[in-house]
Amino acid sequence: MNTESTTTKGEYLLLFRGPHWDKGLSTDELQQAMDKVMGWFEGLSARGKVKGAQPLGAQGRIISGANGGLVVDGPFAESKESVGGYLLLQADNLDEAVEIARSNPVLKYGITVEVRPVLAECPISQRHPELFQSAKQRAVEADQLLASAAA
Amino acid sequence: MSATSSAKSDYLLLFRGNVWDRGLSPAQLQKVVSDWMAWFERLKEEGKCLGGHPLEDEGKVVSGKQGRTIADGPFVESKEAIGGYFYLTVADENEAIEIAKQCPGLEYGAVVEVRPVAEVCSIKERAAQIGQMATAAV
Numbered sequence: 001m002n003t004e005s006t007t008t009k010g011e012y013l014l015l016f017r018g019p020h021w022d023k024g025l026s027t028d029e030l031q032q033a034m035d036k037v038m039g040w041f042e043g044l045s046a047r048g049k050v051k052g053a054q055p056l057g058a059q060g061r062i063i064s065g066a067n068g069g070l071v072v073d074g075p076f077a078e079s080k081e082s083v084g085g086y087l088l089l090q091a092d093n094l095d096e097a098v099e100i101a102r103s104n105p106v107l108k109y110g111i112t113v114e115v116r117p118v119l120a121e122c123p124i125s126q127r128h129p130e131l132f133q134s135a136k137q138r139a140v141e142a143d144q145l146l147a148s149a150a151a
Numbered sequence: 152m153s154a155t156s157s158a159k160s161d162y163l164l165l166f167r168g169n170v171w172d173r174g175l176s177p178a179q180l181q182k183v184v185s186d187w188m189a190w191f192e193r194l195k196e197e198g199k200c201l202g203g204h205p206l207e208d209e210g211k212v213v214s215g216k217q218g219r220t221i222a223d224g225p226f227v228e229s230k231e232a233i234g235g236y237f238y239l240t241v242a243d244e245n246e247a248i249e250i251a252k253q254c255p256g257l258e259y260g261a262v263v264e265v266r267p268v269a270e271v272c273s274i275k276e277r278a279a280q281i282g283q284m285a286t287a288a289v
Contacts, residue, residue, distance in 0.1 A: 013206060015233065022274045030278045052238075056163060057267035061248055064262040068252025074264060081231075083165065085272065098211050102218025112214040114224060116233070117207040123234070124172045124184050131177050132184070 011118040012089045012097035019084025021109035036105035055085040161268035162239045162247035169234040171260040186255035203237035
């Protein structure tokens with residue numbers, strides 16, 4: 001079993017869960033928290049750590065079943081688990097990504113940050129290298145064939 | 152209520168469930184993976200997908216004051232776990248849903264969450280609204 005991870009270029013996805021941390025905060029508290037979050041984000045950006053980041057709208061759909069036969073409204077509004085936004089991070093390793101996640105100023109209001117290494121390759125093909133070796137090999141052979149034809 | 156803040160019509164597809172490939176035959180696995188790659192490449196060529204990545208099963212979950220609690224992510228065997236994402240730029244939500252319906256993993260139990268990408272954080276919007284109400288009250 002190949003356990004060596006093929007993480008792409010040290011990218012980590014931070015998923016912010018629990019989008020209703022602001023409930024119960026006073027206007028002042030909320031304003032301060034927002035200022036801190038913006039400062040945190042600007043600081044990371046200035047250090048070249050941010051490759052992308054967006055909040056997500058509370059609306060959305062969940063699609064499942066063969067040919068996407070089942071389409072339902074997502075229960076994003078109520079859930080503490082629901083993802084409220086993401087940040088694609090450039091970090092040296094998982095430890096640095098976790099340290100950055102820990103420095104998020106709204107953790108104290110109850111959000112959860114999921115830190116996930118981004119992969120270059122589909123994990124299914126990683127779990128079954130024997131199946132996909134041949135496809136890669138065929139691609140290499142095709143390239144060689146093209147190169148020799150061009151020569 | 153102000154207009155929604157997703158004027159760009161960007162959507163994130165979150166692929167949920169990282170165990171749906173278990174029990175598939177080698178031929179089925181090869182087909183679903185190559186179909187998935189072809190689907191991704193086509194969407195990129197059409198300019199509808201700006202990027203996407205699979206995520207590693209391992210990870211960490213950070214919570215609590217100053218991020219004191221760090222747990223290993225319970226991602227290994229979960230129907231809910233997010234296994235990867237696509238970033239779409241499309242005309243509207245219907246188009247995003249139509250694209251999500253083409254996901255080759257659906258027939259094996261994968262679930263796709265379609266979420267509009269917001270320009271402005273909803274909490275910031277709520278804060279601004281509270282601020283306006285306070286000003287109006289004065």
